[in-house]
Amino acid sequence: MISIQYSEDPKIRKAQKFVFWTVAGLAGAIVFGLVFGFLIQFLWNATLAAMFDFPTLSFWQAIGLFILAKLFFGFGTGGNNSGRKRKKKADVQEVCVDVEDVSEFTDDETFRKFWREEGRESFEAFRREGEKNDSQES
Numbered sequence: 001m002i003s004i005q006y007s008e009d010p011k012i013r014k015a016q017k018f019v020f021w022t023v024a025g026l027a028g029a030i031v032f033g034l035v036f037g038f039l040i041q042f043l044w045n046a047t048l049a050a051m052f053d054f055p056t057l058s059f060w061q062a063i064g065l066f067i068l069a070k071l072f073f074g075f076g077t078g079g080n081n082s083g084r085k086r087k088k089k090a091d092v093q094e095v096c097v098d099v100e101d102v103s104e105f106t107d108d109e110t111f112r113k114f115w116r117e118e119g120r121e122s123f124e125a126f127r128r129e130g131e132k133n134d135s136q137e138s
Helices: 010-052 059-073 082-096 109-137
Strands: none
């Protein structure tokens, strides 16, 4: 097992870790590229070249084909839902544009008094009305 000795100084240790992970990341990217290059070359030559008499690919042509495919079809989102989350957040923000920010009133005693006396009742009546409309539409 490889053991790495870092400096006691936090700034130097941070720099050492940055350099280590940068080198490790570059090495990983190179290995990843080599594996994908050989995999694409093998699959192309074993299937398309054999079945349809396409020309065989060299390693560098396979790497170029991989890069070209990534440019055409995108690099993907990595499986996360950031696009959907962004759209949902935009939709929520769009709805909230017309609504006043109530948080500035919550500390106001007049607002609290109104909410206790009339606001809660009005809100419940509004809610019941909405439920009636929803049930009638169904």
